Amino acid sequence: DTGVSQNPRHKITKRGQNVTFRCDPISEHNRLYWYRQTLGQGPEFLTYFQNEAQLEKSRLLSDRFSAERPKGSFSTLEIQRTEQGDSAMYLCASTPRVRNTGELFFGEGSRLTVL
Amino acid sequence: AQTVTQSQPEMSVQEAETVTLSCTYDTSESNYYLFWYKQPPSRQMILVIRQEAYKQQNATENRFSVNFQKAAKSFSLKISDSQLGDTAMYFCAFTLSGNTPLVFGKGTRLSVIA
Numbered sequence: 001d002t003g004v005s006q007n008p009r010h011k012i013t014k015r016g017q018n019v020t021f022r023c024d025p026i027s028e029h030n031r032l033y034w035y036r037q038t039l040g041q042g043p044e045f046l047t048y049f050q051n052e053a054q055l056e057k058s059r060l061l062s063d064r065f066s067a068e069r070p071k072g073s074f075s076t077l078e079i080q081r082t083e084q085g086d087s088a089m090y091l092c093a094s095t096p097r098v099r100n101t102g103e104l105f106f107g108e109g110s111r112l113t114v115l
Numbered sequence: 116a117q118t119v120t121q122s123q124p125e126m127s128v129q130e131a132e133t134v135t136l137s138c139t140y141d142t143s144e145s146n147y148y149l150f151w152y153k154q155p156p157s158r159q160m161i162l163v164i165r166q167e168a169y170k171q172q173n174a175t176e177n178r179f180s181v182n183f184q185k186a187a188k189s190f191s192l193k194i195s196d197s198q199l200g201d202t203a204m205y206f207c208a209f210t211l212s213g214n215t216p217l218v219f220g221k222g223t224r225l226s227v228i229a
Contacts, residue, residue, distance in 0.1 A: 003159070004159075031214075033216060040124075040221070040222075041221055041222070042119075042121075042206050042208075042219035042220050042221045042222050043160075043206070043217075043219045044219075045216040045217070045218070048216055056216065091160070100214070101148075101165060102148045102150070102165070102210045102212065102217070103150065103162050103165060104160075104162075104217055106159050106160040106161070107159060108158070108159040109159070
């Protein structure tokens with residue numbers, strides 16, 4: 001059973017560019033979460049999916065951010081017109097449909113640096 | 116809204132000693148779940164220990180145990196016989212159920228010194 005996979009692991013971009021991150025959850029995990037973690041802070045919830053349905057979005061998710069999970073498997077998080085304040089680690093996590101204990105299984109994250 | 120507070124930004128402990136990390140939370144609900152996660156440097160976050168609020172018995176996992184004080188809304192993590200591999204950021208987290216997102220504290224950076 002492979003873990004949660006995130007790509008790319010690191011992304012450096014110039015302000016104003018668009019970036020996209022991909023997350024492949026553990027197979028048969030039906031819930032997928034995106035969190036953002038800035039230096040010295042804990043993970044902050046952005047959004048989550050149950051299968052392909054986006055069930056909740058945080059107020060942190062401005063209109064420059066969009067997330068999709070088109071077939072209920074992998075997910076993408078796109079940031080348009082990046083700003084320096086978007087520099088952070090973007091974490092993806094998943095949970096199983098059955099025997100869900102509330103535990104999140106995390107990927108290693110995608111670190112974004114906006115110059 | 117639920118909040119989680121970790122008041123110790125950094126801690127250090129000698130190898131083989133015991134250390135306790137503090138966490139308090141705020142909720143008006145009576146049933147919920149609490150977690151401690153470990154994030155080693157440049158590595159992914161992993162679950163250390165989990166506690167269900169309706170269980171009075173404190174959870175234990177090998178060298179890791181919690182002191183869950185429901186009335187005080189306190190959930191501390193005790194690490195016994197600290198090892199160099201315990202060096203990491205530790206995050207306390209809260210959720211109302213398995214179907215709501217976890218809320219995390221700001222973390223405590225723990226350094227185990229040889």
